[in-house]
Amino acid sequence: MGMGGQFVCCNVGKCFTLVLGVCLLGCDSRPPVFHPNLVYMRHQKLAGNLADFEKPAIKQQVDDIERLVTLLFGTSDAPRLPGSRQLDWSTFLDIVKLRQAAGPIDGAGAAARSGLFRRYCARCHGVAGDGAGPMAPFLDPYPHDFRRGIFKFKSTPSTIPPTGQDLHAVIDRGIPGTGMPSFKQLAPARRDALVQYVSYLSIRGLFERELITIVALELDEGERLVPWRLQEQNPDRFEEELEPWLDVADQIARKWMDADAQVTPVPAPDVDWESPVNVARGRQLFFSTLTNCAECHGNTALGDGQTDDYDEWAKELDPTNLRALRDYRALGALPPRKVRPRDLREGVFRGGDELDSQFRHIKNGIAGTTMPSIAVELCDADIWSLVAYVRRLPKDPMNHE
Amino acid sequence: MKKTTGLIIGAVTLGLLSAFTNAADWGNLSGQFVYDGQPPTPPLAKITKDKECCGKFNVIDESLIVNAESKGIQNIILYLYPETSRSRSRSHSKKTVKIPIHPSYRETANAEVKLDNYKCRFDPHVSLLRTTQTLVLGNADPIGHNTKIDTFKNDPINYTIASGGSLKHQFPNAERMPSRVSCSIHPWMIGWLLIRDNPYMAVTDKDGKFEIKNLPVGSWQFMFWHEKAGYVDQVTLGGAKQEWKKGRAMITIKAGDNHLGVIKVGPSVFEE
Secondary structure, three states: OOHHHHHHOOOOHHHHHHHHHHHHHHOOOOOOOOOOOHHHHHHOOOOOOHHHHHOHHHHHHHHHHHHHHHHHHEOOOOEOOOOOOOOOHHHOOOHHHHHHHOOOOEOOHHHOOEOHHHHHOHHHHOOOOOOOOOOHHHOOOOOOOHHHOOOOOOOOOOOOOOOHHHHHHHHHHOOOOOOOOOOOOOOHHHHHHHHHHHHHHHHHHHHHHHHHHHHHHHOOOOOOOOOOOHHHHOHHHHHHHHHHHHHHHHHHHHHHHOHHHHOOOOOOOOOOOOOHHHHHHHHHHHOOOOOOHHHHHOOOOOOOOOOOOOOHHHHOOOOOOHHHHHHHHHOOOOOOOOOOOOOOOOOOOOOOOOHHHHHHHHHHOOOOOOOOEOOOOOOHHHHHHHHHHHHHHHHOOOOOO | OHHHHHHHHHHHHHHHHHHHHOHHHEEEEEEEEEEOOOOOOOOEOOOOOOHHHHHHHOOEOOOOOEOOOOOEEOOOEEEEOOOOHHHOOHHHHHHOOOOOOOHHHHHHOOOEEEEEEEOOEEEOOEEEEEOOOEEEEEEOOOOOEEEEEEOOOOOOEEEEEOOOOEEEEOOOOOOOOOEEEEOOOOOOOEEEEEEEOOOOEEEOOOOOEEEEEEEEOEEEEEEEEEOOOEEOOEEEEOOEEEEOHHHEEEEEEOOEEEEEEEEEEOHHHHOO
């Protein structure tokens, strides 16, 4: 059964008509499996153009990558965790929960045995979490592609993965101002299964990317990634050959496991942090070269400053190279859109309006976007002044002078 | 007895050291990349922000700089590239390549390498950094910049740098490819940074010339890369066409000078 069939029986009423619309336009007929990350293969020039994908030597390398990813991580119906001897993955990811999130939709409500991700997430995020589900072209911003392991709204510095709690917060709250709704109506255990599955898809995606990078940059055309013939002939030797690849997966997972220890601490603000003096200080910083806030968010803070750049996902599509872009589109990528800095006068904060998260988003920057970290230039009290100013902006008159 | 052993070890070490510093064991690699066609004129960069400051510097699009007279291609990055799948495989672990480093590189091993935001461009356009060195990011402009470096093997960075400000950063891991340096506020500002754990790398100058000094003798794989071309994979060397698959070429380094001569690269390599 194609994905279209499953969506027709989706139980979220309000998107029913939209889904039907999609189906009339040509329903996503991709089978619900993990599709190889062909876009990144093209980006890394594993295939220099579309025709290269037809070359037997390159086809074999693409197959090798997918076979190795599947060997370690299983399939979209039957997820698996790498059987590493160095790292106990089960302390981080619970295979029972992953199975509940993966697979075809089976049973509703508390009786659901599998398929949570396909029921609640895949229509936007895609079965592989590639952000290219059938609804994706109609959403702005596009649904998130988990496979880079980059998350915007989190408590850790931009280069560190999110904590489980960060992912929970997004699923609970949704992302205001985007198509991402709150899933608070789901039982906590099911939300937890989804958080785990999102982590699993991210780590799986990162592992696949790393294999693609290695094949593209270290192997010659046609060179094999793994000597598969040993799998039956000499299983012990085969296990040995797998070890370096398990190391690669372990290294990725370790970063996720350590994320809790990397949360950016938020010092309590001074009692008068929202005083007019501090708001004025925040305003001064906003327009200074110390922060460069106004450069992108605009002198009016309407988000109309620098609007000529792309985020990390769009940049991977080499958006200024039209020939490459045509290839990416043919491989299933959505048309790249330019980054729109947030309109700070809307008073809608995608990362939530909790003080802690606003402090961290200013201090750490927002991973995957053009928003840089300000940590080097500003002390904590200054960051609180900026938070005060930004929170004040929706009520601020447009012309000060 | 102990003394004798010590003496013997000392003698052997000395012998090894002198072997490595022996002129017969090191060679220099040089050459010149030349554009095989009509040199293009680089267009002016599209200044979309801070026009009153950046507009007066006549910033150009530096993605392909060819000297009008010498036809030399600037900013081709070349480096020793011993990476292979074999260096990763357990069963071949003994073959892991250890690169001898000439002692002359010691004094720069911990040096600071400057990368400035200057006149609304990155200066220099291409920077070379060893994992033991420190990158110093500066901003000499009257406006604010941010510097974003998209590394793979290291944590990428993205910091705002105030006017007149600077910051130091170390990258502990070698990168396989040059990393993109950009400024999100001024999207025309693009630079490249190559981070390696050995000093054997170079970038071609305004005449397309390069030299890597004191390479260990032997047959080595090199990578040739250019931001517009990607892999420099089609070249004409000594009149003969060569395909350097994925920008890689095996080059034998003999003691003394190894001059590759003129390496011609056609316009098609720079079109995608």
